[in-house]
Amino acid sequence: MSANDRPMGQQTKTSATHESAFLKACRREPVPHTPVWFMRQAGRSLPEYLKVREGISMLDSCMMPELAAEITMQPVRRHKVDAAVYFSDIVVPLKAIGIDLDIKPGVGPVIAEPIRTRADLARLRDLTPEDVWYVAEAIGLLTAELGSTPLIGFAGAPFTLASYLVEGGPSRNHEHTKALMYGDPQLWADLLDRLAEITGTFLKVQIEAGASAVQLFDSWVGALAPADYRRSVLPASAKVLDAVASYGVPRIHFGVGTGELLGLMGEAGADVVGVDWRVPLDEAARRVGPGKALQGNLDPSVLFAPTAAVEAKTQEVLEAAAGLEGHIFNLGHGVTPNMDPDALSRLVEYVHTNTVR
Numbered sequence: 001m002s003a004n005d006r007p008m009g010q011q012t013k014t015s016a017t018h019e020s021a022f023l024k025a026c027r028r029e030p031v032p033h034t035p036v037w038f039m040r041q042a043g044r045s046l047p048e049y050l051k052v053r054e055g056i057s058m059l060d061s062c063m064m065p066e067l068a069a070e071i072t073m074q075p076v077r078r079h080k081v082d083a084a085v086y087f088s089d090i091v092v093p094l095k096a097i098g099i100d101l102d103i104k105p106g107v108g109p110v111i112a113e114p115i116r117t118r119a120d121l122a123r124l125r126d127l128t129p130e131d132v133w134y135v136a137e138a139i140g141l142l143t144a145e146l147g148s149t150p151l152i153g154f155a156g157a158p159f160t161l162a163s164y165l166v167e168g169g170p171s172r173n174h175e176h177t178k179a180l181m182y183g184d185p186q187l188w189a190d191l192l193d194r195l196a197e198i199t200g201t202f203l204k205v206q207i208e209a210g211a212s213a214v215q216l217f218d219s220w221v222g223a224l225a226p227a228d229y230r231r232s233v234l235p236a237s238a239k240v241l242d243a244v245a246s247y248g249v250p251r252i253h254f255g256v257g258t259g260e261l262l263g264l265m266g267e268a269g270a271d272v273v274g275v276d277w278r279v280p281l282d283e284a285a286r287r288v289g290p291g292k293a294l295q296g297n298l299d300p301s302v303l304f305a306p307t308a309a310v311e312a313k314t315q316e317v318l319e320a321a322a323g324l325e326g327h328i329f330n331l332g333h334g335v336t337p338n339m340d341p342d343a344l345s346r347l348v349e350y351v352h353t354n355t356v357r
């Protein structure tokens with residue numbers, strides 16, 4: 001359906017979303033104020049989240065469209081952020097293809113039988129849109145409710161998904177993962193390629209349902225040196241980003257501790273590169289090179305300091321970003337459960353009123 005075929009209301013909404021500060025910054029166009037959203041903005045920092053999640057497991061809540069839509073809306077209503085991020089988890093598509101896994105509170109995703117051999121690989125079948133019907137349904141509800149506020153869809157990148165699958169759960173040193181990557185490069189490449197297929201489909205489902213941007217989370221890839229990233233990870237991440245290129249929605253690519261990988265993560269095909277708090281944004285821009293917007297990068301733990309200190313550190317981020325082609329303000333990683341929601345609301349207000357030009 002072309003824009004002209006749409007009913008009037010939807011057409012107006014679509015163009016208002018297109019003209020939002022968030023999408024303009026992603027496209028590196030001038031903005032009225034610096035747009036801001038927070039990774040993990042929905043979740044345990046919000047009392048209204050704890051209330052609606054009572055007695056419902058994390059994975060079950062991801063499969064309940066009305067509930068997932070409500071949780072996605074909560075931080076938009078409360079903080080007045082410039083974008084919503086679809087409430088789900090990076091392991092949802094793996095669960096959807098039948099991998100036996102759970103999300104353990106305070107721990108993270110735990111896989112019953114890790115994937116470490118060629119025979120194990122056969123368990124990673126293709127994802128079909130029907131497997132994740134609840135995603136399209138939740139996003140349909142959301143695009144109606146969000147008005148001109150854009151919705152960000154997301155997925156875990158092949159390396160980060162592989163690290164959970166191969167380790168069997170969260171890991172500090174990624175020992176089994178690296179043993180496989182260095183010990184059996186062909187099996188590793190095949191594993192990442194399978195995950196790239198699944199992830200590409202998961203993102204397509206979200207875009208076709210109405211997501212206005214997508215973020216590919218390679219949260220743990222900062223564990224790798226650049227040469228290993230280029231050889232063993234970049235081809236699979238590039239395949240995912242390429243799979244959704246034709247939709248024309250901005251593709252954000254983010255990892256933690258990835259200061260040495262920023263240029264390569266841009267090369268993988270992102271339109272926006274997410275930066276954690278370890279590299280100032282002006283330096284990050286030099287590493288990424290021209291033609292890409294940046295997202296970040298206040299240290300989340302700064303939010304635990306008094307307001308004046310939060311504002312001083314925020315000002316530093318805004319000043320480092322002043323010369324960028326496009327900047328979306330975010331934390332350098334996700335909101336944590338003990339964060340004061342009021343501090344986050346104040347931060348949004350501060351960024352909106354203190355944009356540096």
Ligand SMILES: Cc1c2[nH]c(c1CCC(=O)O)Cc1[nH]c(c(CCC(=O)O)c1C)Cc1[nH]c(c(CCC(=O)O)c1C)Cc1[nH]c(c(C)c1CCC(=O)O)C2
Pocket residue numbers: 038039040041042043044058085086087088089090091103104105106107108109154217219334
């Ligand atoms: C690595 C990763 C995961 N999940 C995700 C990543 C990449 C982002 C990152 O680097 O932080 C992505 C994710 N997970 C969740 C979102 C929601 C959208 C948002 O508001 O950003 C997003 C974008 C919900 C969630 N995913 C999870 C929660 C907490 C579960 C709960 O509320 O019971 C939420 C709100 C569970 C989860 N799932 C995962 C972890 C490490 C945890 C935390 C475990 C814990 O501390 O209890 C895996």
